[in-house]
Amino acid sequence: MSKTAGFRRPMVGTQPDYLSPGYGSSRLRSPTRPLVLLLHRESETTGPLFGADLLGPSDSDLTGQHAGEPLGARILVSGRVLDENARPVVGALVELWQANSAGRYAHAGDSHEAPLDPNFTGCGRVLTDERGGYRFTTIRPGEYPWRNHYNAWRPAHIHFSVFGPAFATRLVTQMYFPGDPLLPWDPIFNCVPDEKARARLVAQFDWECTLPGRAMGYRFDIVLRGREATPLQPAAGGRS
Amino acid sequence: MSLLMTTSQTVGPFSRIGLQWLYRDRLFADGTRGVARRVSGRILDGEGRGVDGATIELWQANPQGRYPSPLSSPCANSKLEGFGRIEASADGAFGFHTLKPGALGADQAPHMLVAVFARGLLRHLVTRMYFPDEGANDGDHVLGSLETGRRETLIARCGDDSPDHLLWDIVLQGPAETVFFDC
Numbered sequence: 001m002s003k004t005a006g007f008r009r010p011m012v013g014t015q016p017d018y019l020s021p022g023y024g025s026s027r028l029r030s031p032t033r034p035l036v037l038l039l040h041r042e043s044e045t046t047g048p049l050f051g052a053d054l055l056g057p058s059d060s061d062l063t064g065q066h067a068g069e070p071l072g073a074r075i076l077v078s079g080r081v082l083d084e085n086a087r088p089v090v091g092a093l094v095e096l097w098q099a100n101s102a103g104r105y106a107h108a109g110d111s112h113e114a115p116l117d118p119n120f121t122g123c124g125r126v127l128t129d130e131r132g133g134y135r136f137t138t139i140r141p142g143e144y145p146w147r148n149h150y151n152a153w154r155p156a157h158i159h160f161s162v163f164g165p166a167f168a169t170r171l172v173t174q175m176y177f178p179g180d181p182l183l184p185w186d187p188i189f190n191c192v193p194d195e196k197a198r199a200r201l202v203a204q205f206d207w208e209c210t211l212p213g214r215a216m217g218y219r220f221d222i223v224l225r226g227r228e229a230t231p232l233q234p235a236a237g238g239r240s
Numbered sequence: 241m242s243l244l245m246t247t248s249q250t251v252g253p254f255s256r257i258g259l260q261w262l263y264r265d266r267l268f269a270d271g272t273r274g275v276a277r278r279v280s281g282r283i284l285d286g287e288g289r290g291v292d293g294a295t296i297e298l299w300q301a302n303p304q305g306r307y308p309s310p311l312s313s314p315c316a317n318s319k320l321e322g323f324g325r326i327e328a329s330a331d332g333a334f335g336f337h338t339l340k341p342g343a344l345g346a347d348q349a350p351h352m353l354v355a356v357f358a359r360g361l362l363r364h365l366v367t368r369m370y371f372p373d374e375g376a377n378d379g380d381h382v383l384g385s386l387e388t389g390r391r392e393t394l395i396a397r398c399g400d401d402s403p404d405h406l407l408w409d410i411v412l413q414g415p416a417e418t419v420f421f422d423c
């Protein structure tokens with residue numbers, strides 16, 4: 001039987017509770033019983049393998065999926081997927097979805113009265129390279145109203161889904177933009193007490209990745225859980 | 241050097257946009273040998289209402305009880321056997337087709353790992369589904385650690401129509417609340 005090491009539990013304060021009183025939808029969807037600790041065995045330490053065969057050429061360019069260019073400000077979003085031991089996560093599947101520049105999702109359930117953009121679907125995916133790096137071309141999503149509380153608006157954000165090496169490292173998150181005045185008002189962004197954890201959800205303007213005359217660059221690194229040490233395992237030859 | 245894990249955030253109500261390209265409700269290719277099972281159920285909230293638009297991900301061993309080995313470099317060819325991703329309907333109903341996983345060793349009964357993503361869940365929920373009429377359930381280290389009454393929430397029931405059809409609901413909150421794991 002495989003003795004693959006399990007993964008570390010997240011640090012206190014960095015992950016949200018299921019019941020988050022400011023976020024109305026969590027009230028009836030949050031378990032009331034404590035979670036049961038699950039020791040990691042093979043079903044948790046393995047996962048499906050995603051290969052290049054799944055991806056198409058325009059999957060990482062959300063501005064190139066239709067006949068014309070979408071409206072809005074073109075941006076590049078890039079970063080690295082790392083684990084808590086600062087090692088790159090190679091071959092991770094990164095999926096992303098977002099509203100268009102007017103704050104409207106290409107989804108039948110979105111009733112926001114903002115225009116759809118026939119040249120923008122708002123979804124993409126990519127596999128990380130040998131350095132754990134990924135890059136998307138997209139447009140800056142618009143803010144949009146929602147019904148959580150009176151006059152509620154979500155800050156501009158991009159949804160990210162990441163499949164790392166194991167089912168236990170699965171992560172879905174949201175990326176925000178620096179300087180957004182809506183951030184202090186948003187119960188989803190503010191779901192954790194750790195201010196530094198929240199700050200890590202905000203992308204940084206990336207001058208070096210900005211394409212002159214074409215697209216502003218934003219950097220967003222994603223950290224997945226790291227493996228626990230396996231002290232009983234003899235050290236492999238050489239340093240690592 | 242140590243980093244801290246990125247904070248989880250909800251998939252929101254429109255995850256279909258980003259996730260539907262990989263929806264697959266058949267966990268194994270047609271023709272794969274094994275014990276075929278069709279599973280259906282509903283995701284319910286604390287008032288017994290269906291959770292609309294949830295995405296469920298499934299992961300299990302193959303009929304020989306094996307999982308693929310994790311890779312350390314990008315791969316050209318995907319291996320998705322044993323992986324499922326499905327969307328619950330507006331009333332929370334879901335269904336999928338699978339093959340029963342093979343034996344996994346002395347203290348583990350055949351099971352599937354289940355992750356639930358939905359609006360209202362700031363991080364996904366993790367549970368497991370076990371199979372009914374399975375002798376190995378009695379010796380399973382996870383089921384054995386749960387109290388009677390709660391343990392049963394993880395074991396599917398046989399449908400009335402056919403022995404191949406299993407029923408399993410996911411109850412997010414309330415007296416019949418499913419066991420969820422700190423995974």
Ligand SMILES: [Fe+2]
Pocket residue numbers: 154157159252
């Ligand atoms: Fe959103």
